[in-house]
Amino acid sequence: MRLTRTQAFAVAAIIALIVAGLVYFVLSQQAGTPEVAEPENITVIVAARDIAAYETITADALSTSEMNTQAAPAGVITDPQSAIGLVAQMPISAGTAITSAHVGPRTAAQGLTFIIPQGMRAVTVALDPISGVGGFVYPGDRVDVLTTFQQGEVAITKTILQNVEVLAMNEQTTRPAAQTGQPSDQPSGQATEAPAVEQVRSATLAVSPDQAQSLLLSAFKGAVHLALRPREDESMISLTGQSDWALMGMEPPSNGEDEEAAPETPPMMYPGWGAPGMQQPPAAQPAPAPSAQPAPAPREEEPRTIEVIRGTERELVPAD
Numbered sequence: 001m002r003l004t005r006t007q008a009f010a011v012a013a014i015i016a017l018i019v020a021g022l023v024y025f026v027l028s029q030q031a032g033t034p035e036v037a038e039p040e041n042i043t044v045i046v047a048a049r050d051i052a053a054y055e056t057i058t059a060d061a062l063s064t065s066e067m068n069t070q071a072a073p074a075g076v077i078t079d080p081q082s083a084i085g086l087v088a089q090m091p092i093s094a095g096t097a098i099t100s101a102h103v104g105p106r107t108a109a110q111g112l113t114f115i116i117p118q119g120m121r122a123v124t125v126a127l128d129p130i131s132g133v134g135g136f137v138y139p140g141d142r143v144d145v146l147t148t149f150q151q152g153e154v155a156i157t158k159t160i161l162q163n164v165e166v167l168a169m170n171e172q173t174t175r176p177a178a179q180t181g182q183p184s185d186q187p188s189g190q191a192t193e194a195p196a197v198e199q200v201r202s203a204t205l206a207v208s209p210d211q212a213q214s215l216l217l218s219a220f221k222g223a224v225h226l227a228l229r230p231r232e233d234e235s236m237i238s239l240t241g242q243s244d245w246a247l248m249g250m251e252p253p254s255n256g257e258d259e260e261a262a263p264e265t266p267p268m269m270y271p272g273w274g275a276p277g278m279q280q281p282p283a284a285q286p287a288p289a290p291s292a293q294p295a296p297a298p299r300e301e302e303p304r305t306i307e308v309i310r311g312t313e314r315e316l317v318p319a320d
Helices: 005-032 209-221
Strands: 041-047 062-068 121-126 142-151 154-169 202-207 223-228 305-310 313-318
Touching: 121 154, 121 209, 142 202, 142 209, 154 209, 202 209, 209 223
Parallel strands: none
Antiparallel strands: 041 062, 121 202, 142 154, 142 223, 154 202, 305 313
């Protein structure tokens, strides 16, 4: 059967549509099948040895290892400097890939010992609301320490420590957050201040070992007060003690007439006297001359006699 011209064009159009559909289907299938990429390896930080909980991470406790990206745990650390100096939050076994969950910064959450500066000591002194600056001293502030004690009839106040860091107030080791709410009677845009410590009982200060001795002796012998410093002020001022008599512009009472000094006993001689630079002993004082005694009365001389023996008899006769 012979097709007409119109029928031939219709058949050709149908065939073209079928071919176009087949081509589109094949191309869409190829585009929808992605190529499977080969997994990559990355260098991760692992524990070179067993690390105890709350141990400070050091360089010798770390090592590196190659690990597949798909097998690496979430938050794995790849730079050793990101872990050195941090504190292990849990025990870490040797060979374990270290993640951000394993380590954390040094904060008071691990204990007060983690925030004491190197070479310093934490010393706690008892306070009250007055000696504790009304409760407006917070951890992280810096203070001066003054002590008042009685010396005889004179009361003395002296600044014994300056620019001392406060580690804790009572049991509080972190600064409280400022109030975020806006009181109704407070002007808009005015910042609110942190609340005062409700009841001041003690302050823990970071001091050197030598300062710790002075601080404890001052607390034992007298009363200790804190003086809050401005936030950026770290200056040191040379101060002398203040007494109550000097404050009133008066002289302290005299202790009375000086007692007659007892005569000094000359120092004992020992090897080394007379050496250069050696203090010389005092010169020996001459002994006092004995007082004159009256001469004894002359005794009368007894007459001289001669003993004469006659047989068995003896007789004394005066000698001429």
